[in-house]
Each structure stands twice: as C-alpha cells, then as structure tokens.
Amino acid sequence: MGARAEVHAHDLVIVGGGLTGLRAALQACRAGVATAVVSKVHPLRSHSVAAQGGINAALGNAPGYEEDTPEAHAFDTVKGSDYLADQDAVAVMCREAPAAVIELEHMGVVFSRTEEGTIAQRPFGGAGFPRTCYAADRTGHTILHTLYEQLMAADVAFYEEFFVTSLVTDGGRCTGCTALSVPPGEVHAFPAKAVLLATGGFGRLYSRSTNALINTGDGAALALRAGAMLKDMEFVQFHPTSLAGTNILITEGARGEGGILLNREGERFMARYAPHSLDLAPRDVVARAIETEVAEGRGFPGGYVHLDLTALGAGKIMARLPGIRQIALDFAGIDPVAEPLPVQPAQHYSMGGIAVDDGGRTGVPGLYAAGECACVSVHGANRLGGNSLLETVVFGRRAADGIIDAVNARARPDPGPAVEAAAADERRVAALLGREGEEKVPALLRDLKETMYRSFGIFREEQKMQDGLSTLTALRKHAAGASVGDRGRRFNQALVNLLELEDLLLVGETVARGALMRRESRGSHTRTDFPKRDDERYLRHTMAGLADGKVVISYAPVTIGTFEPQERVY
Numbered sequence: 114m115g116a117r118a119e120v121h122a123h124d125l126v127i128v129g130g131g132l133t134g135l136r137a138a139l140q141a142c143r144a145g146v147a148t149a150v151v152s153k154v155h156p157l158r159s160h161s162v163a164a165q166g167g168i169n170a171a172l173g174n175a176p177g178y179e180e181d182t183p184e185a186h187a188f189d190t191v192k193g194s195d196y197l198a199d200q201d202a203v204a205v206m207c208r209e210a211p212a213a214v215i216e217l218e219h220m221g222v223v224f225s226r227t228e229e230g231t232i233a234q235r236p237f238g239g240a241g242f243p244r245t246c247y248a249a250d251r252t253g254h255t256i257l258h259t260l261y262e263q264l265m266a267a268d269v270a271f272y273e274e275f276f277v278t279s280l281v282t283d284g285g286r287c288t289g290c291t292a293l294s295v296p297p298g299e300v301h302a303f304p305a306k307a308v309l310l311a312t313g314g315f316g317r318l319y320s321r322s323t324n325a326l327i328n329t330g331d332g333a334a335l336a337l338r339a340g341a342m343l344k345d346m347e348f349v350q351f352h353p354t355s356l357a358g359t360n361i362l363i364t365e366g367a368r369g370e371g372g373i374l375l376n377r378e379g380e381r382f383m384a385r386y387a388p389h390s391l392d393l394a395p396r397d398v399v400a401r402a403i404e405t406e407v408a409e410g411r412g413f414p415g416g417y418v419h420l421d422l423t424a425l426g427a428g429k430i431m432a433r434l435p436g437i438r439q440i441a442l443d444f445a446g447i448d449p450v451a452e453p454l455p456v457q458p459a460q461h462y463s464m465g466g467i468a469v470d471d472g473g474r475t476g477v478p479g480l481y482a483a484g485e486c487a488c489v490s491v492h493g494a495n496r497l498g499g500n501s502l503l504e505t506v507v508f509g510r511r512a513a514d515g516i517i518d519a520v521n522a523r524a525r526p527d528p529g530p531a532v533e534a535a536a537a538d539e540r541r542v543a544a545l546l547g548r549e550g551e552e553k554v555p556a557l558l559r560d561l562k563e564t565m566y567r568s569f570g571i572f573r574e575e576q577k578m579q580d581g582l583s584t585l586t587a588l589r590k591h592a593a594g595a596s597v598g599d600r601g602r603r604f605n606q607a608l609v610n611l612l613e614l615e616d617l618l619l620v621g622e623t624v625a626r627g628a629l630m631r632r633e634s635r636g637s638h639t640r641t642d643f644p645k646r647d648d649e650r651y652l653r654h655t656m657a658g659l660a661d662g663k664v665v666i667s668y669a670p671v672t673i674g675t676f677e678p679q680e681r682v683y
C-alpha cells in the first residue's frame with residue numbers, strides 16, 4: 114500500500130444500486146450527466162430485489178373500486194403515518210404514483226393482470242381501496258431487473274463491491290466520496306459534483322429482521338458524519354408476518370389475498386384490535402396485536418401465531434403467491450395450501466432516515482438522499498405497505514431531476530480533497546487490520562442487535578430503553594478496540610463487518626435517543642409508560658445531528674395539509 118489512491122471522477126456518484134439508485138441513475142444518464150453507481154454488492158443483489166407484495170398507485174383498476182384517487186391514497190398514507198408524515202411530500206408521491214407505475218410498465222415490468230388486461234391491484238393494510246400493483250409476489254425482483262436492463266443500454270459506470278467509507282466535504286460542500294474496493298482491499302477516491310445516497314435501511318440493527326444482511330444503515334451514518342441531519346429515527350417498522358424462526362418475510366399480500374391470522378385457540382383475534390379492517394389493519398396495529406396475543410399466552414410455544422391461507426385454494430396460491438409457498442416449503446417444510454404458517458413480527462423498515470426535501474436535498478450542499486435511507490417524511494410514524502417501492506421510484510427520479518440542473522451549472526471539483534480523504538481512509542483501514550484487541554466483531558454485533566430488539570422493539574418503556582442506551586454506549590467503547598481477525602486485504606468481509614458495526618452503533622444511538630425523548634405513543638413507537646398520542650407536545654419531527662461526535666436531538670415542525678390529525682380507528 115502507500116501508493117496514491119485510484120481516482121474515478123464523475124459528475125454524479127450514486128451510492129446504492131437498489132431501486133432508488135437505479136431509477137435516479139437512469140434519469141441522470143438520459144440527461145447526459147456522467148453518472149456512477151457505487152454499490153457494496155452487485156446491484157441485482159440489493160435489498161429491493163426481495164420486495165414481494167407490490168407498489169401503490171391509485172389506478173382504480175380493481176373491479177368495483179374504480180373511484181380510487183390520489184387524494185384517497187394520500188389520506189390513507191397520512192392516517193397510516195399517525196399524522197406525522199409531511200402532507201406536502203405525501204401529496205407529491207400519491208399524485209405522481211399512477212404515472213410512475215405506468216412508466217415502469219412501459220419499461221417492461223411484467224405486472225400481474227386483471228381479466229380485462231389492465232394492471233391488477235390487491236388490497237393492502239390500511240388502504241381504503243385495492244391499490245397495490247404487483248407482479249405475483251416478486252414485485253421488487255421484476256422492477257429491479259427491468260431498471261437494470263434499461264441501464265445496460267445507458268452510459269453509466271457501475272462500481273460493484275465498493276464499500277463507501279466516507280463522504281468528502283470541501284468548504285461545507287460535498288465533493289465526492291471514498292470507497293473500499295473489497296476484492297483488492299484498497300480505498301479509491303470518487304470526486305464528484307454531487308453525491309446521491311440511496312443506501313437503503315438499517316434493518317440489521319435488530320436481531321429479528323426481514324432485511325438483507327447488507328442493510329446496515331451506512332448511508333445514515335455517512336450523512337450524519339458529513340454534517341447532515343437524520344429525521345424521525347425512532348420510528349422502526351415491525352412487519353407482523355415473518356416466518357417464525359427464520360424471519361423471512363411473508364408478504365402482506367398474503368392477507369390481501371384473503372389470508373387470516375389465528376391464535377392458538379383458533380380465534381381470529383384481529384377482530385378485537387381492529388374490528389373493521391381486521392387482518393388488513395396497518396402494520397403497527399397488527400404487529401402489536403400479535404405481540405400481545407403471544408405475551409398473554411394465546412400464541413404458540415416459540416412465540417408465534419398462525420397465518421392461514423388454506424381457504425385461498427391451490428390455484429390462487431400458485432398464481433398470486435408462488436414465492437411465499439416456496440419459502441414456506443423450503444424454510445419451514447410447510448405447504449400453505451394445506452396448513453397454516455407460523456408467523457411472528459420482525460423488524461422490516463426504517464421510516465426515519467436522512468432528512469431531505471422532496472428534491473432529495475440534505476442540509477449539506479451537493480449531498481442528496483432518496484429511498485429508504487432518506488426521510489422525506491411520507492411514512493411518518495408508520496409506513497403503509499406498497500408505499501416504499503413507490504417512494505424509491507418517485508423520489509429517486511425527483512432527486513435526479515434536481516441534481517441534473519445543479520451539476521450542469523457547476524464545474525467538476527478539485528479532486529484533491531477526495532484523494533486526501535482516500536489516503537486517510539487507507540490509513541484507517543491499515544490501522545483496523547493491525548488491531549490486536551480481544552473484542553470480536555460478531556459477538557459485538559450480536560449484542561447490539563439483541564439489545565435493540567429487547568429495548569427498542571415493538572413495546573418500549575423508559576427503564577428498558579435507558580438500560581439499552583447504556584449497553585450501546587458500552588458497545589461503542591468495545592468496538593473502538595475490536596480486532597478484525599482476518600488481516601488479509603483481499604475480500605476481507607470481516608473488515609467490512611467492522612465498518613458496518615461502527616455505522617450501526619451510530620445509527621442505533623439516534624434511534625435510542627429519539628425514542629427516549631419521545632414520551633408518547635405514535636404509530637410504530639409504542640411506549641407502555643406513555644400509551645397515548647400527545648399532539649400538543651410531540652406532533653413534530655425528531656431531528657438528530659452530531660456535535661463534537663455526540664448525537665444531539667432537536668425538533669422540527671410537521672407540515673399539515675388538508676387532513677387534520679384525528680384518532681386512528683381501523
């Protein structure tokens with residue numbers, strides 16, 4: 114080592130090759146912006162590929178539900194968010210949804226069809242209409258492959274297996290990033306006029322998660338260290354139905370198609386929690402209900418309830434939920450055509466993220482963010498299923514549109530600061546590889562995840578959270594001396610895991626501090642010691658920033674539009 118870092122200069126560097134990153138890249142390339150996509154895995158292995166149930170748009174294609182509108186979609190979204198979403202951002206997303214879905218169809222996404230041949234739509238939780246467009250139960254896979262195909266014909270540079278380690282700032286402006294090329298184990302410099310973070314969520318902060326192993330909140334940590342703010346980090350979604358034990362997702366589409374939840378007594382218990390919406394209440398409501406059934410002894414030993422799809426029949430399951438059937442067969446040895454599935458809640462989605470406006474701008478000039486790593490605030494305290502895929506394509510495109518204008522007006526930055534940052538990260542990598550500490554990364558990671566699940570899970574309470582925060586502080590100290598084990602440079606996954614652990618610890622602290630300071634229950638943030646929503650004190654966004662290396666919490670107003678906050682009843 115010691116040689117000068119390799120330098121890759123572009124107008125725009127997009128960090129992340131999921132749906133957000135690819136949709137943004139397509140837009141930027143088509144406008145002639147020299148664009149790079151940097152991703153720690155091959156883009157088609159991005160977590161978006163696992164999305165199952167569908168993408169929302171008020172197309173009104175379901176027979177009998179033709180009167181669906183973007184306004185109805187916006188209302189459901191705002192109510193689902195427990196009124197914490199910014200209503201101007203929600204209006205943008207819902208208004209642009211039909212065109213975004215039709216655009217995907219025109220690119221080649223093979224959506225499932227109605228009898229009439231239009232895009233089929235299924236009911237999803239918290240939605241007043243069947244609004245979720247789907248490709249069986251492989252919607253993310255289908256869309257991601259289509260966007261990737263489109264990009265094969267565009268002039269974009271892909272850097273795969275590059276782990277972004279730092280954002281570069283020069284005079285307060287973001288002028289690129291540095292990334293560890295994992296195969297040789299070298300840090301490269303990426304000077305750029307703009308950087309768009311599209312790094313996905315931080316699900317792997319929790320011991321029970323439906324997320325891919327790569328979802329470690331790197332983007333949020335990078336942004337925070339570069340001076341950007343994070344927003345509403347305490348709002349973490351737990352999906353009600355993951356396969357018990359493995360926590361692989363069983364899509365909400367399974368209930369949308371008619372699946373029902375039963376406790377050990379064979380009771381359709383959702384009738385007690387959401388008498389009108391039943392199994393299709395929003396996720397926060399259903400996850401709490403399952404957790405309560407289990408806690409009160411009406412679950413099955415091992416902590417789960419049943420999701421019964423048998424009434425759907427083999428034909429419907431094969432046509433609409435083939436992936437779910439295969440998952441159940443492969444990972445539980447159960448055929449849902451004949452038997453109910455054991456399900457339990459698991460962490461699923463990060464509502465909070467890097468604070469941005471509806472053009473993806475963070476507070477740091479030149480730095481943008483979109484998709485699950487960002488918080489434009491369309492999900493508030495609880496996301497509705499099907500709205501995340503929508504967010505990726507709508508706000509991925511919008512961020513790119515803003516960036517195109519911005520980069521066209523600027524000259525390329527001096528690459529010097531990026532080169533210096535790469536050299537600094539190279540020294541850091543060498544130091545990490547040389548550490549002799551006793552602490553091992555896998556054990557620290559396990560403690561962190563279990564702490565988060567125990568202290569900042571579905572039900573939260575002051576003392577448990579204080580204990581959790583103390584453990585996080587201790588874990589940060591231990592991690593500062595942890596050794597990597599493998600000292601080699603090539604494909605050093607243990608090194609990547611240590612870098613991810615550092616990011617998760619920082620992100621975890623923002624979740625913890627936000628949760629402790631929000632003394633109310635709203636959406637996914639349920640405090641047993643403060644069970645009511647408190648609009649007077651907490652109808653506001655939690656903002657987390659870094660000052661002298663410490664997480665500092667402040668608050669920002671919520672944008673209310675036509676929908677006045679009301680009690681949520683389902």
Ligand SMILES: Cc1cc2nc3c(=O)[nH]c(=O)nc-3n(C[C@H](O)[C@H](O)[C@H](O)COP(=O)(O)OP(=O)(O)OC[C@H]3O[C@@H](n4cnc5c(N)ncnc54)[C@H](O)[C@@H]3O)c2cc1C
Nearest residue numbers: 129130131133153161164165166167277313484485501502
């Ligand atoms: C199992 C499952 C099913 C889902 N189903 C649905 C659904 O049906 N409908 C719906 O609306 N939502 C669904 N969601 C949510 C939705 O899939 C995600 O929110 C969305 O796909 C996120 O897309 P993204 O582009 O923002 O991030 P991702 O797809 O997670 O992509 C992140 C990218 O960032 C890269 N990256 C991260 N860190 C770094 C780093 N340090 N350096 C370089 N690259 C980095 C990764 O390599 C990856 O390419 C589901 C989620 C799960 C877990």
